[in-house]
Amino acid sequence: MGNSTWGPAGLALLTAAVLWVGWPVHAAPLALLLLVAWVPYLRLEQVLVRQRSSGWKVFRYTYLTLVLWNLFVTYWVSYSTLGGGVTAVVLNSLLMCLPTMAFYHTKRLAGPRLGYVSLPIYWLAFEQLHLHWDFTWPWLTLGNGFAQANQLIQWYEYTGFLGGSLWMWVVNILVFGALFGLGTTPENAAPVAPLRRWLAPVLATLLPIGLSFLIGATYQEKGKSAEVLVIQPNVDPFQEKFEGTVNFISYDEQLSRLIRLTEQQMTAQTRLVLWPETALDEPYWESNFETYPKVQRVRQFLAGHPGLELVTGVTSVLAYPNKETASTTARFRDDLGYYDFFNTAVHFPSATGKAEFYHKSRLVPGVEGVPNWVKAATIDLGGNAGGLGSQAERTVYRMAAADSTLRVAPVICYESIYGDFVNEYIRNGATLIGIITNDGWWSDSPGHQQHLQYATLRAIETRRDIARSANTGISAFINQKGEIMTQTGWWIQTGRRYSVRLNEELTFYVRHGELLGPAMQVLAVLLLLGTMIRSVNRRFAAKPDEAPQAAVARMS
Known part of the structure; x- marks a missing residue:
């Protein structure tokens, strides 16, 4: 991945494969792989942006990643109905492109820092939507991925399973940043990350796990x-x-x-x-x-x-x-x-x-x-x-x-x-x-x-x-x-x-009910509006004479 020798298709396949291996019902310790499963996809998107690839090309490889993941994990739906299985894979993958492509455009218009912050927000907002509409299919909600390793997520009694989705994205982004940097150009990347770059991903991984083990060790069954x-x-x-x-x-x-x-x-x-x-x-x-x-x-x-x-x-x-x-x-x-x-x-x-x-x-x-x-x-x-x-x-x-x-x-x-x-x-x-x-x-x-x-x-x-x-x-x-x-x-x-x-x-x-999902939906709307306003302002600031000239042209 560091030399981009995998190519976009290889990185898409690697992401889907690691998500599948970490998903239930493989060995419980493999669930830890979910904390780095999205790193190849983030690298894929970064490399395509550095190559100045079109948004359409980013979408194609994003969709490929999501189709492969959906296929690997939920192919069995076709045992009940072939048409339903195909539809679930094809359409659910397309829906998952909404938060990932919103991340791509936010990063492009508002910069990498806000872009990577936006990714878990958009994704959880999408997962919340997917729980409450006519075509609901939350089987691949990321927080479900830790189900077989539930000794890691005893804190779900506070956050619910969307807390696991947030944890997965945060750790993946921090690990990716430590490996490759969060910038869009090679100059901003850090192929050999300093030790301090690993402090955040290590803490983001170990603190929730430690808290979970503490809760599990002290919880006494009641009733x-x-x-x-x-x-x-x-x-x-x-x-x-x-x-x-x-x-x-x-x-x-x-x-x-x-x-x-x-x-x-x-x-x-x-x-x-x-x-x-x-x-x-x-x-x-x-x-x-x-x-x-x-x-x-x-x-x-x-x-x-x-x-x-x-x-x-x-x-x-x-x-x-x-x-x-x-x-x-x-x-x-x-x-x-x-x-x-x-x-x-x-x-x-x-x-x-x-x-x-x-x-x-x-x-x-x-x-x-x-x-x-x-x-x-x-x-x-x-x-x-x-x-x-x-x-x-x-x-x-x-x-x-x-x-x-x-x-x-x-x-x-x-x-x-x-x-x-x-x-x-x-x-x-x-x-x-x-x-x-x-x-x-x-x-x-x-x-x-x-x-x-x-x-x-x-x-x-x-x-x-x-x-x-x-x-x-x-x-x-x-x-x-x-x-x-x-x-x-x-x-x-x-x-x-x-x-x-x-x-x-x-x-x-x-x-208190589901707090994370609705909160992320509000933040997602604010992010989208703020990104569009920031993009418009940047465009006019870069070309101050463009607006008056355009107005004269329209009047004539």
Whole structure:
């Protein structure tokens, strides 16, 4: 890199490769590579600028870097849907060019010093946006990269996972500056950096790590204990789970498997059982939910085990009286009227207690969720493809016993990768995070492993134990420090039982919410405006006679 012998394409490949090697689910110590992974890209951009390359050329190699990274880390999305996998790689890489090219133009117009300061600001502003719009896909949020090495980031309880994104950029920029200098010309570079140049990157690396180890060593898990059971029925979503598939297992037999596995694994002390996402997949109308034979079978099962409570995934349907009361996601049929489909978690507090419903609200773009303008068009045209419905508030399931501190956040699949979203459950009183998911769509790939590792970040941010039930994938229990205490294997019918701790205290991150992302968005806007104003002023200062001459020309 020092002699630029790699060339732009080689530096792009090197960046993507180091990001991939450092990303979960490789060996945990390799996560430290993420602290230098962007150095080749920064060198790439610096060399192209020194060569006076066009902005278009910088964009091409930036896009190449990001496409390779997205491909290496998330290629497995194509196992579920080839078109979706290709779209995720191509479009997400293009979106990531927004902060990187904003950095390039800021550095060009406002100088290197402000330029390198702007890069983490633009990037975190982009990550915050990517958490809160219709095509949200925050899988590659940089802070996720430390999930498997969570002993390094115990301070996420203060910053959330965007704090990891900021840390990664700061260290990368400081290391790059120590190696090559932050100037745009060779005269400003420092091929052999003085020792003092390394003080900042070393401190920026070691201080957060030292703080993390200190927090981890002194943190004591809090709360009363309760025995929880998670079930992994292992029904192949491509060939067995859904009606019409090649080796379809009847819904009655799927329910029998869930009950059998539960009875094999539970003890007299088990208080809560989690069954996975869409464990009961036939559409259940919520208005007459109790009339379904399989719901009655669940009630009979619970009647045989007094004191046991169940949270399970279902596919539910909710009818609306008329168009005025229908949601923007509602579908319409002449014989049914307006109605919504939901990916739902249902709580059975006992054999006779009223069932409670929570509707998944962070939907997978394109697969479950449809952009607002498409939803509106669907309603207006009387169509029948409005995507799944959702709800505005986070539901927390409070266990039946009046004095129970077991209060479950029913987090469904994709929702578990959103830190600020999961915080809402905790602020509503949850003492345990219960994740129900179906990770079998991604085959035996890094996809289901990354999904499990990302859940450890939610444990650290909220200091809550996590019980995770996967249809197939990995079911597990995670403690309040993000440590996986027990987990299942891949592609087996089984269950896991564990005594969780029920913490009722709120972390700084839960109490105050996401601070870094919104702050960076404000700074990004100010930076862009300031850069444009500074550029205009510099242009007029360099050519003081240009403005009057231009005015005369326009008048003539």
